[in-house]
Amino acid sequence: MRAAAALGDVTWTPPNDALETTRVGAFMRWVAENGGPETTTHEELWRWSVDDLEAFWEAVWTWCGVRDHGAYTAVLAEAGMPGAVWFPGALVNYAEHALAATGDGVAVRGRSQTREDLDLTFTELAALVARARNVLTGLGVGRGDVVAGYLPNVPETLIAFLAAASLGAVWTSCASELGVHSVLDRLQQVEPAVLLVAGGYVYGAKDISRLEEVERIRAALPSVRGVVDIEYGPWRVPDAASWPALLAAARPDPGFEPVPFDHPLVVLFSSGTTGRPKAIVHGHGGILLEHLKNHALSWDLGRGDVLLWYTTTSWMMWNALVSALLVGAGVVMIDGDPGFPDLGWQWRLAEETGATMMGASPGFLMACRAAGLDPGRPARLRTIGSAGSPLPPEGYAWVRDRLGSRVQLNVGSGGTDVCSGLVQNNPLLPVRAGLISGRGLGVDVHAFDEAGHAVVGEPGELVITAPMPSMPVGLWGDDGSRLHASYFDAYPGIWRHGDWIVFEADGSCRVTGRSDATLNRGGVRLGTAEFYRVVEELDEIADSLVVHLEDTAGGNGELVLFVVPSTGVRLDTGLEARLRTELRTGLSPRHVPDRIVAVPSVPRTLTGKKLELPVKRILQGVDATEVASPDNLTDPSSLDAYTQLAREWPGADA
Numbered sequence: 001m002r003a004a005a006a007l008g009d010v011t012w013t014p015p016n017d018a019l020e021t022t023r024v025g026a027f028m029r030w031v032a033e034n035g036g037p038e039t040t041t042h043e044e045l046w047r048w049s050v051d052d053l054e055a056f057w058e059a060v061w062t063w064c065g066v067r068d069h070g071a072y073t074a075v076l077a078e079a080g081m082p083g084a085v086w087f088p089g090a091l092v093n094y095a096e097h098a099l100a101a102t103g104d105g106v107a108v109r110g111r112s113q114t115r116e117d118l119d120l121t122f123t124e125l126a127a128l129v130a131r132a133r134n135v136l137t138g139l140g141v142g143r144g145d146v147v148a149g150y151l152p153n154v155p156e157t158l159i160a161f162l163a164a165a166s167l168g169a170v171w172t173s174c175a176s177e178l179g180v181h182s183v184l185d186r187l188q189q190v191e192p193a194v195l196l197v198a199g200g201y202v203y204g205a206k207d208i209s210r211l212e213e214v215e216r217i218r219a220a221l222p223s224v225r226g227v228v229d230i231e232y233g234p235w236r237v238p239d240a241a242s243w244p245a246l247l248a249a250a251r252p253d254p255g256f257e258p259v260p261f262d263h264p265l266v267v268l269f270s271s272g273t274t275g276r277p278k279a280i281v282h283g284h285g286g287i288l289l290e291h292l293k294n295h296a297l298s299w300d301l302g303r304g305d306v307l308l309w310y311t312t313t314s315w316m317m318w319n320a321l322v323s324a325l326l327v328g329a330g331v332v333m334i335d336g337d338p339g340f341p342d343l344g345w346q347w348r349l350a351e352e353t354g355a356t357m358m359g360a361s362p363g364f365l366m367a368c369r370a371a372g373l374d375p376g377r378p379a380r381l382r383t384i385g386s387a388g389s390p391l392p393p394e395g396y397a398w399v400r401d402r403l404g405s406r407v408q409l410n411v412g413s414g415g416t417d418v419c420s421g422l423v424q425n426n427p428l429l430p431v432r433a434g435l436i437s438g439r440g441l442g443v444d445v446h447a448f449d450e451a452g453h454a455v456v457g458e459p460g461e462l463v464i465t466a467p468m469p470s471m472p473v474g475l476w477g478d479d480g481s482r483l484h485a486s487y488f489d490a491y492p493g494i495w496r497h498g499d500w501i502v503f504e505a506d507g508s509c510r511v512t513g514r515s516d517a518t519l520n521r522g523g524v525r526l527g528t529a530e531f532y533r534v535v536e537e538l539d540e541i542a543d544s545l546v547v548h549l550e551d552t553a554g555g556n557g558e559l560v561l562f563v564v565p566s567t568g569v570r571l572d573t574g575l576e577a578r579l580r581t582e583l584r585t586g587l588s589p590r591h592v593p594d595r596i597v598a599v600p601s602v603p604r605t606l607t608g609k610k611l612e613l614p615v616k617r618i619l620q621g622v623d624a625t626e627v628a629s630p631d632n633l634t635d636p637s638s639l640d641a642y643t644q645l646a647r648e649w650p651g652a653d654a
Contacts, residue, residue: 004393004394004397005393005394005396005397005400005433005434006393006433007393007433007434007435008432008433008434008435009393009396009397009432009433010430010431010432010433011396011397011399011400011409011431011432011433012400012405012407012408012409012430012431013405013430013431014408014427014428014429014430018427018428019040019428022300022427022428023296023297023300023301023302024042024045024296024297024298024300024426024427024428025427025428027059027063027296027297028040028045030059030063031059031063034059034062036048036055036059041428042426042428042429042438042507043438043506043507045441046438046439046441046507049441049442050442050443050444050466053075053076053079053442053466053467054074054075054076056441056442057075057076057086057289057442057469058075060289060292060293060297060442061075061087061289064289064292064293064296064327066092066097066288066289066292067092067093067096067097068090068091068092069091069092069093069258070089070090070091070258070260071089071090072087072088072089072090072261073088073089074087074088074089075087076467079466079467080493081466081467081471081488081493081494081495082471082480082483082484082487082488084467084471085262086261086262086285086286086289086467086469087261087285088260088261090260090261090285091258091259091260092258092259092261092284092285092288093165093166093168093256093257093258093259093284094165094265094284094287094288094326095129095162095163095165095166095256096166096256097288097292097326098162098165098322098323098325098326099122099125099126099129099162099325100326100328101122101303101325101328102122102123102126103121103122103123104121104122104123105121105122105303105304105330106119106120106121106306106330107120107121107122107124107125107325107330107331108120108125108155108158108330108331108333109306109330109331109332109333109353110154110155110333110335111332111333111334111335111336111349111353112152112154112202112334112335112336113201113202113203113204113335113336113337113340114152114201114202114232114233114335114336115232115233118154118155120155125155125158125159126254127252128159128247129159129162129163129166129254130252130253130254131247131250131251131252131253132159132160132162132163132247132250133163133166133167133253133254133255134250134251134252134253135163135228135243135246135247135250136160136163136164136167136169136194137167137253138246138250139193139194139225139226139228140193140194140225140226141164141167141169141193141194142167142168142169143167143168143169143257143259144168144169144170144264145169145170145193145194146169146170146171146172146190146191146192146193146267147160147164147169147170147171147172147192147193147194147196148171148172148173148174148187148190148192148194148195148196149161149171149172149173149174149195149196149197149313150173150174150176150178150183150195150196150197150198150210150213150214150217151173151174151175151176151196151197151198151230151313152175152176152198152201152232152312152313152335153175153311153312153313153318153333153334153335154198154230154232154333154335155333156196156230156232156243157173157196157230157313157333158322158331158333160196160243161173161266161322165265165284166255166256166257167257168257168259168263170190170264170265170266170267170281171265171266171267172186172187172190172192172266172267172268172269172279173313173314173318174186174187174269174313174314175312175313175314175315175606176198176200176201176208176210176313177203177208177312177606178314178606178631178632179213179629179630179631179636180213180216180217180220180631181629181630181631182629182631182632183213183217183631184217184220184221185276185277185629186269186277186279187217187221188220188221189276189277189279189476189477190267190279190476191221191223192221192223192224193223193224193225193226194224194225194226194227194228195217195218195221195224195226195227195228196227196228196229196230196243197210197214197217197218197227197228197229197230197237197240198210198229198230198232198233198235199211199214199229199231199232199233199235199236199237200232200233200234200235201232201233201335201336202233202336203336203337203340204336204337204339204340204341205340207233209235210235211235211237211238214227214237214240215238226241227239227240227241228240228241228242228243228246229241229242229243230243230244231243231244259284260283260284260285261283261284261285261286262283262284262285262286262473263283263284263285264281264282264283264284264473265282265283265284265287266281266282266287266319266419267279267280267281267282267476268280268282268316268319268416268419269314269416270416270417271605271606271607271609271632278475278482278486279475279476279477280416280417280472280475280476281472281473281474281475281476282419282470282472282473283473285469286468286469286470286471286473287319287323287419287470288326289469289470290418290419290420290468290469290470291319291320291323291326291419291420291470292326292327293441293442294320294420294421294440295320295323295324295326295327295329296327297426297441298410298412298421298424298425298426298440298441299357299383299385299410299426300382300383300426300427301324301327301329301356301357302327302328302329303327303328303329304328304329304356305324305327305329305330305356305357306329306330306331306332306353306354306355306356306357306380307321307324307329307330307331307332307355307356307357307359308331308332308334308346308349308350308353308355308357308358308359309321309332309357309358309359309385310334310338310346310359310360310361310364311334311359312606312607314606314607315416315606315607316414316415316416316419317359317387317388319419320419320420321333321359329356332349332353332355334346334349338364339364339367343364343367343368343371343373344373344375344376346358346360346364347373347375347376347378348376350378350381351376351378351379351381354379354380355378355380355381356380356381356382356383357381357382357383357384357385358378358381358383358384358385359384359385359386359387360384360385360386361386361387361388361389361608362386362388362389362390362391362392362395363388363389363608365384365386365391365395365398365399366391366392366394366395366398366536368398369394369395369398373402374402375402375403377403377404377406377407381403381407382406382407382408383407383408383409383410384399384403384407384408384409384410385410385411385412386409386410386411386412387411387412387413387414387421387424388607388608388609389529389608389609389610390434390510390511390512390513390529390532390533391411391434392434392532392533392536392537393433393434393533394433394533394537396409396411396431396432396433396434397433408425408427408431409425409431410424410425410426410437411424411425411431411436411437412424412425412436412440413436413499413501413511414440415497415498415499417471417472417486417487417497418468418470418471418472419470420440420468420470421440422439422440422443422445422462422464422497423436423438423439423440423443423445423501423509423511424436424437424438424440425437425438426438426441432508434510434533435504435508435509435510436508436509436510436511437507437508438507438508438509439507439509442468442469443464443468444464444465444466445462445463445464445465446460446462446463446465446503447459447460447461447462447463447501447502447503447509448460448461448463448491448494448496449461452491452494455503456503456504456505457502457503457504457505458502459500459501459502459512459527460500460501460502460503461490461491461496461497461499461500461501461515462496462497462498462499462500462501462511462515463491463494463495463496463497464494464495464497465494465495471495496515498514498515498516499511499513499514499515500512500513500514500515500527510529511529512527512528512529512530513527513528513529513612514528514612514613516613519546519547519548519559526548526590526591528546528610528612530587530591531544531546531561531583531587531591532544532546532610534582534583534586534587534591535561535563535579535582535583538578538579538582539566540565540566540569540575540578541563541564541565541566541569541579542564542565542566542567543563543564543601543602544561544562544563544564544602545561545562545599545602545603545610545611545612545615546559546560546561546562546593546612547559547560547562547612547615547616547619548560548616549616549619549620558594558595559591559592559593559594559595560593560594560595560596560597560619561579561593561595561596561597562596562597562598562599562602562615562642563579563596563597563598563599564598564599564600564601564602565598570598571596571598576596579593579596580592580593580596597645599641599642599645600638600641601635601638601641602638603615603628603633603635603638603639603642604633604634604635604638605632605633605634606632606633606634608634611628611633611639613627614627614628614639615639615642618639618642618643618646619642619645619646619649620646621646624639624640624642624643
């Protein structure tokens with residue numbers, strides 16, 4: 001029987017001793033003992049963290065032991081957005097903090113379907129990074145140069161990233177599954193000096209060669225002075241240097257280049273589903289400080305903990321994963337098919353690796369629920385993190401019932417743009433089904449209506465009204481105009497994130513979809529996530545996607561629901577009637593679609609997000625090649641059915 005829960009039901013409660021046993025509780029005591037306010041609840045701590053940004057972030061800096069090789073003259077010298085200036089005069093290095101832990105504890109556990117397991121202690125990791133630093137120097141890499149990886153999520157990628165960061169070079173990466181067009185859309189913007197590659201990988205039971213893709217990519221990147229093959233699996237890249245051989249021959253060079261707070265650390269890329277991906281530049285100090293805060297105070301990670309989170313090197317969660325090293329925790333790096341040989345693989349990995357926190361996408365959790373999976377109860381697991389899309393209340397209930405009261409579900413939402421969470425849980429907040437528990441510390445986040453007024457209890461644009469240290473240093477090659485257009489064009493001086501969100505009076509919230517995909521039906525805005533919760537709860541429906549085609553004459557337009565029927569199920573008049581009834585009774589009459597259409601699949605990005613806006617534009621007559629790159633999709637052919645429908649769609653160009 002499937003677990004059930006109503007929106008808002010409490011599915012987890014903090015233990016009575018949470019203030020005494022968690023890192024956020026220790027931080028609160030330290031703040032009070034050092035001249036700050038005495039707080040006993042998350043709401044009190046959050047309020048102080050945004051009312052006195054300078055005091056809060058200086059407390060994080062000091063409590064976390066940030067090593068400053070300079071001397072900062074202010075915490076927040078300029079608070080205007082865009083253009084906030086944090087910690088001028090400070091000189092830091094992200095890699096120095098990531099490698100601060102020493103000893104024989106396991107820092108990295110590499111688990112792959114391509115080769116045998118690989119474990120590295122903290123001491124071994126630091127030694128390999130010191131050698132890799134020497135290798136990159138020998139390839140001519142210095143401060144400000146870009147080092148790129150076309151690589152899977154393996155320890156070699158982490159080693160190269162930390163080595164580049166230690167030199168003050170800039171790291172960027174694309175996952176091995178990205179196609180040539182997607183990789184070049186990204187890397188041609190930043191003109192890397194060195195390119196690290198893998199010639200192939202195993203995904204489940206499939207051997208996948210990337211030799212042809214590597215050849216085409218390197219030929220289109222004239223800036224690259226050296227190509228290095230990490231020699232992963234049996235594939236070897238012709239005319240490339242051998243990473244293992246270079247490391248073996250290199251002498252250790254354990255130094256760290258101190259750089260200003262806003263010196264570029266990484267370039268992350270937006271999904272690029274509706275245009276050229278934004279090359280988002282994040283600085284050493286911003287990522288260091290934000291991830292120290294997030295991992296210690298929201299995720300409650302520290303020495304002795306292990307973070308397992310399935311991700312790819314193209315997603316900001318990869319950066320969040322490896323930043324567990326900043327707080328002395330170990331990481332599990334997984335490469336391969338997350339559902340192979342079955343959905344229980346990741347749960348078994350959590351037990352085998354001693355994971356204390358496991359990342360699990362909403363789609364993965366709901367798939368486990370639909371399959372009736374018993375994940376067991378990994379012995380050390382105490383937190384499930386979930387991000388990327390909304391998790392329905394039923395997913396909360398499944399975690400509660402299958403994993404028990406000892407395991408907290410931490411659902412969050414943030415983005416590549418800030419490389420962190422904006423709203424999420426922490427050990428002091430209860431978990432309520434279908435809701436994100438609260439605002440992130442130091443994040444002055446609200447819902448705004450179109451007039452720029454904060455709203456509670458109704459949908460609004462997710463905005464940030466005060467600067468965060470991890471907001472982008474800039475966009476690569478931008479004069480500031482694209483940055484402004486991306487985040488600050490709607491509300492001057494205020495960050496518009498692009499999500500649609502509802503905040504409740506207690507600070508809990510739910511993200512109801514991307515604001516650019518929001519449905520506007522007769523002047524009433526409807527979020528897409530609530531449709532999916534109702535529709536995909538039906539056994540007959542495997543997946544769904546909803547779009548609204550506006551009426552240029554001012555009418556209600558046409559609300560279209562696309563469904564992927566479950567195996568053996570056909571969309572007939574009976575199922576259509578049931579869908580309409582469920583939406584009418586579960587949501588409202590406004591949610592009843594004008595048309596229900598069966599499709600073979602729902603197009604998704606490589607991080608699992610549904611492509612509502614590209615589908616809408618295709619139905620409005622835009623060519624599919626202009627709205628989404630096939631290389632950015634989990635199934636490159638998933639837009640074909642919508643292209644065919646667009647040819648037959650009456651009034652689609654209206």
